[in-house]
Amino acid sequence: MSTRYQVSGPHIVHETIDDEVVIVNMETGAYYSLQGSGQAIWSLAEAGKDASEIDASFAAAPGVEPIEKFLQELVSEQLITVSERAAAAEVDVAPGEFVAPALEKFTDMEDFLLVDPIHEVGEQGWPNKP
Amino acid sequence: MTPAISILLPVYNGQQYLRESLASLSAQTLPPAEIVVIDDGSTDQSAAIAADFPGVTLIQQANAGAAAARNAGLTAATGNLIACLDADDLADPKRLELQAAAFDRDPDLDGCFTHLAEFLSPELPDDERAQLECKAEAAPGACIGTLMIRRDSFLRVGLLDPELRVAYFLQWYGLAQDQGLRFEMLSETLVQRRLHLDNTGRREKGRLAKEYAKVLAAKIARRRSQK
Numbered sequence: 001m002s003t004r005y006q007v008s009g010p011h012i013v014h015e016t017i018d019d020e021v022v023i024v025n026m027e028t029g030a031y032y033s034l035q036g037s038g039q040a041i042w043s044l045a046e047a048g049k050d051a052s053e054i055d056a057s058f059a060a061a062p063g064v065e066p067i068e069k070f071l072q073e074l075v076s077e078q079l080i081t082v083s084e085r086a087a088a089a090e091v092d093v094a095p096g097e098f099v100a101p102a103l104e105k106f107t108d109m110e111d112f113l114l115v116d117p118i119h120e121v122g123e124q125g126w127p128n129k130p
Numbered sequence: 131m132t133p134a135i136s137i138l139l140p141v142y143n144g145q146q147y148l149r150e151s152l153a154s155l156s157a158q159t160l161p162p163a164e165i166v167v168i169d170d171g172s173t174d175q176s177a178a179i180a181a182d183f184p185g186v187t188l189i190q191q192a193n194a195g196a197a198a199a200r201n202a203g204l205t206a207a208t209g210n211l212i213a214c215l216d217a218d219d220l221a222d223p224k225r226l227e228l229q230a231a232a233f234d235r236d237p238d239l240d241g242c243f244t245h246l247a248e249f250l251s252p253e254l255p256d257d258e259r260a261q262l263e264c265k266a267e268a269a270p271g272a273c274i275g276t277l278m279i280r281r282d283s284f285l286r287v288g289l290l291d292p293e294l295r296v297a298y299f300l301q302w303y304g305l306a307q308d309q310g311l312r313f314e315m316l317s318e319t320l321v322q323r324r325l326h327l328d329n330t331g332r333r334e335k336g337r338l339a340k341e342y343a344k345v346l347a348a349k350i351a352r353r354r355s356q357k
Contacts, residue, residue, distance in 0.1 A: 013338065013339035013342060013343065014339065014343065015339055015340055015342075015343030015344070015347075017343060017344060017347045018347075020347060020350075022342075022343040022346050022347045022350070023343075024339070024342050024343065024346065031342075031346050033347070033350050104350075106346075106350065108307065109300065109303075109304065109346070109349075111270050111272035111315075112272045112273070112299075112300050112303055113300070113342075114269070114272075115246070115269075115270075115271060115272050115273040
């Protein structure tokens with residue numbers, strides 16, 4: 001039985017910028033950078049691929065071990081959680097060569113990320129509250 | 131030296147709560163030298179309310195967003211200390227006095243935040259109240275709405291990026307951190323944040339993620355280049 005994942009919830013916001021994924025956990029105020037093949041693994045896992053499917057999508061399959069290890073890291077940071085979801089449809093992610101994935105964590109903006117900023121926006125006028 | 135405090139209060143279609151916010155500034159134990167209201171092209175009575183309020187300097191601009199409005203206020207302000215308040219929030223009567231005292235205690239201090247409490251706007255009907263989550267306890271208000279800062283310190287970091295709608299202060303603060311500015315968080319709760327329903331705020335979530343990620347990616351890149 002393969003293990004699939006999903007992003008832990010709407011409090012996890014993430015964007016890909018150039019070759020880097022930046023993830024913000026709005027509940028803890030921590031933010032993360034994924035580098036190397038971390039970006040591809042994140043995108044494929046988010047789309048519902050399991051470790052062996054992610055492994056197989058690399059140009060030269062690195063084996064499931066480093067992929068599972070990285071997924072476990074994402075789980076232990078509570079960025080993704082195990083999901084009962086069905087197998088993913090084909091996704092448009094071509095990871096190319098495997099480069100050791102790296103997860104870097106930053107906590108220097110905690111206080112700022114924990115203050116809800118959404119209240120300052122709104123077409124009806126600002127400041128507005130969520 | 132007696133501090134001259136300029137309040138910056140940007141508003142966009144905020145007629146409903148603006149008077150109350152201004153009144154909380156009139157009730158300060160240490161009065162501000164000026165209250166600069168920046169009307170960001172409101173289509174309601176915000177500008178008229180501000181213009182009628184004693185002691186208010188009104189700046190009007192075509193709608194350009196909160197960051198641009200704050201920049202206009204910052205440029206016009208004459209005080210050596212700048213304090214920000216949002217147009218629907220309430221300042222505790224001792225807010226300015228206690229924040230100004232922090233600068234007296236510490237001549238090298240650049241900026242000072244306060245704790246922030248939330249309250250449900252009293253006129254809300256029950257069904258709207260039920261949709262809002264109000265924090266039971268005050269928390270550190272690390273946001274521009276509690277900030278008091280030396281005008282020179284603010285401008286040394288630079289004006290806010292008007293292209294950012296939600297992340298402009300996060301970006302500015304990241305730059306301030308990199309430049310070594312010193313901030314203090316007062317333990318007193320001196321600003322009350324009003325909660326009311328705003329569904330457009332929820333619709334901005336996609337933009338929030340993009341702006342936050344962009345700002346934080348730039349901060350990460352700066353850190354790497356310094357190593």
